[in-house]
Amino acid sequence: MTPTSPPPAAPPATNSLFPVFLKLEQFNVLLVGGGNVGLEKLSAILRNSPATAVTVVAPLILPELRALAARHPRVQLHARLYADDDLDDRDFVFVATDDPALNRHIKATTAGRRILTNVADTPEECDFYLSSVVQKGDLKVAISTNGKSPTVGKRLRAVLEETLPGELHTLLQNMTVIRQRLKGDFGQKIKSLNAVTAELAYGPAYESPATAYWRRIATGALVTFALFILVNILSYYFTWQQAWDVFGNSGLFYKFVAVGFIAQLIDGMLGMGYGVVSAISLMSLGLSPVSVSASIHTAEMFASGASGYNHYRFGNVNKKLFRVLLLPGIAGSISGALLLTYFGEQYAGYIKPVLAVYLLILGLRIVSKAIRKQQEKRRKVKHAGWLAGAGGFLDSFGGGGWGPLVTSTLITNGRTPRFVIGTVSLVEFFVTFASALTFFSILGIKHWQIVAGLIVGGVAAAPIAAKLAGRIPTRWMFLGVGLMVIVWSLWALRKLF
Structure with missing residues (x-):
């Protein structure tokens, strides 16, 4: 009997994060911190999901953060110290304070309550990361560096922002109309789509x-x-x-x-x-x-x-x-x-x-x-x-x-x-x-x-x-x-x- 060879080893995982796009407007979010990092986190949330309900808790809140919150009625500001009761009925928590001990305490508490948490500048304490986002109308591309280098993610975002044309939004609308107008069986629809997209895929030769x-x-x-x-x-x-x-x-x-x-x-x-x-x-x-x-x-x-x-x-x-x-x-x-x-x-x-x-x-x-x-x-x-x-x-x-x-x-x-x-x-x-x-x-x-x-x-x-x-x-x-x-x-x- 010929011995069977062992299965090939799986390649080492370099980024095991599971990508997902959330309808964040359907959840309650807590942001602890009202400084520059807190402003950055709140800006990212509202830029992608402007109707999200966010509660901000911090003893000091930047005027820029107050101005941003004033333009979004579902953002609430509380100028006081954090308390564990702030975690009640929260689905996501963003921690953006300059107190490492407080950050660790909040993370330990949220872990016990099974609340997903992002701790600024501490990848090992994060349940999820914020990605660099490129948006062209309905098209949204998220970039992750597994928490290793946000700067690289921002640079890639800048490259894609410049490279991807604004007409992509119109393309998506047109493809929706084309899909609705295609007739025949599945095979015929595939042939029609191939004819429409051949030049885009293969260039002037097609x-x-x-x-x-x-x-x-x-x-x-x-x-x-x-x-x-x-x-x-x-x-x-x-x-x-x-x-x-x-x-x-x-x-x-x-x-x-x-x-x-x-x-x-x-x-x-x-x-x-x-x-x-x-x-x-x-x-x-x-x-x-x-x-x-x-x-x-x-x-x-x-x-x-x-x-x-x-x-x-x-x-x-x-x-x-x-x-x-x-x-x-x-x-x-x-x-x-x-x-x-x-x-x-x-x-x-x-x-x-x-x-x-x-x-x-x-x-x-x-x-x-x-x-x-x-x-x-x-x-x-x-x-x-x-x-x-x-x-x-x-x-x-x-x-x-x-x-x-x-x-x-x-x-x-x-x-x-x-x-x-x-x-x-x-x-x-x-x-x-x-x-x-x-x-x-x-x-x-x-x-x-x-x-x-x-x-x-x-x-x-x-x-x-x-x-x-x-x-x-x-x-x-x-x-x-x-x-x-x-x-x-x-x-x-x-x-x-």
């Missing part, structure tokens, strides 16, 4: 047919228009001697490259600013307003194409919002270009000041939201298609305004800046493409030296800007967008003063 279709259209349109302009330049304006003169002309070409790089870096991170930054920079180099305007409109199409592609690549695009904005934006852009071509720029001068005043107000609102600690509740954007149509029209007819108008309006309504900027940047390529193609078909292209420099700099900056847009904290993105809108508005209003 993208849906609709996504692949729009990606091919964007790539084909960009390449086609690039070849179109290249052939025109070669046929009418370009000679080898001209090219040599441009690249060897005392660094002037590289100044245009630098202008394009800086303008696209700002535009890619904030969803606006390409036009105003380019215009201010080029005019400071002594160029005429006519050459500046023509050059920016042509080069911006390439820069926005590169920017939109990289925002899509880094996951900054909301596809539903993209579909809503696309066709109205294109229609508005074409109509604005045609009206400007046939009726002249004097009519555009009447519209831009009105737009500038509206955007100045929006910019101030966005900056105020960035400064305030609490952001306004997200509101549904009504008539987003009309907003895109107006943005496309003003961008062509008024010489700019797509980014400031559309981006700032969507962000003011509480949408996440990262996804607004990425989506508006991608739609901007199609809007600018339609505008540039209309202008090009009627007027041709001029000032190609400036255009070439802006294109080189803009394309180089696009991936950097798209990457940064996903890493900048939301508050700073609000502040940057608001300041850029204010700058754009003041620049547009400069002639009135």
Whole structure:
């Protein structure tokens, strides 16, 4: 008989805590201690379960703790010494005093009464620990270090707070709706969910047919228009001697490259600013307003194409919002270009000041939201298609305004800046493409030296800007967008003063 081998030894347990989420509002909680540690414990309780009944007992209570308790009617304060009678009818006890002997006494008493207790800064005396919590709407992630290092838990929480997007709350709501709408047997529901989540799980290699279709259209349109302009330049304006003169002309070409790089870096991170930054920079180099305007409109199409592609690549695009904005934006852009071509720029001068005043107000609102600690509740954007149509029209007819108008309006309504900027940047390529193609078909292209420099700099900056847009904290993105809108508005209003 062959002896049986002993079963493999179980790996040593490094953290045997059992994770659980409590409905703490259904229990009675006692907090002993009214100092800084007590304030920290009470803040953690109320931040996660604001309706919890908490009784605080301490001879001295901090004013900050009193102010916190005043905002929660189920918190009771007793400025006196602890007594064992305070444990009556308690389900959980938090001990946060600076008296070790008192802490041990309370723990011994609660153990005899089988009351779960947490003793601050004494892991061996705790029946449970408080975790570092990351919350995004209905999603809540708790982090435990088994009481070894709260600092590590706080740092991990900060990383996850920055990494996990605020849109996760919307995702959970959408998944609930999807689950309710799925029909068929269990196997069919699994297949449907796999189709919905394949791109999220495996990336662009498993993208849906609709996504692949729009990606091919964007790539084909960009390449086609690039070849179109290249052939025109070669046929009418370009000679080898001209090219040599441009690249060897005392660094002037590289100044245009630098202008394009800086303008696209700002535009890619904030969803606006390409036009105003380019215009201010080029005019400071002594160029005429006519050459500046023509050059920016042509080069911006390439820069926005590169920017939109990289925002899509880094996951900054909301596809539903993209579909809503696309066709109205294109229609508005074409109509604005045609009206400007046939009726002249004097009519555009009447519209831009009105737009500038509206955007100045929006910019101030966005900056105020960035400064305030609490952001306004997200509101549904009504008539987003009309907003895109107006943005496309003003961008062509008024010489700019797509980014400031559309981006700032969507962000003011509480949408996440990262996804607004990425989506508006991608739609901007199609809007600018339609505008540039209309202008090009009627007027041709001029000032190609400036255009070439802006294109080189803009394309180089696009991936950097798209990457940064996903890493900048939301508050700073609000502040940057608001300041850029204010700058754009003041620049547009400069002639009135």
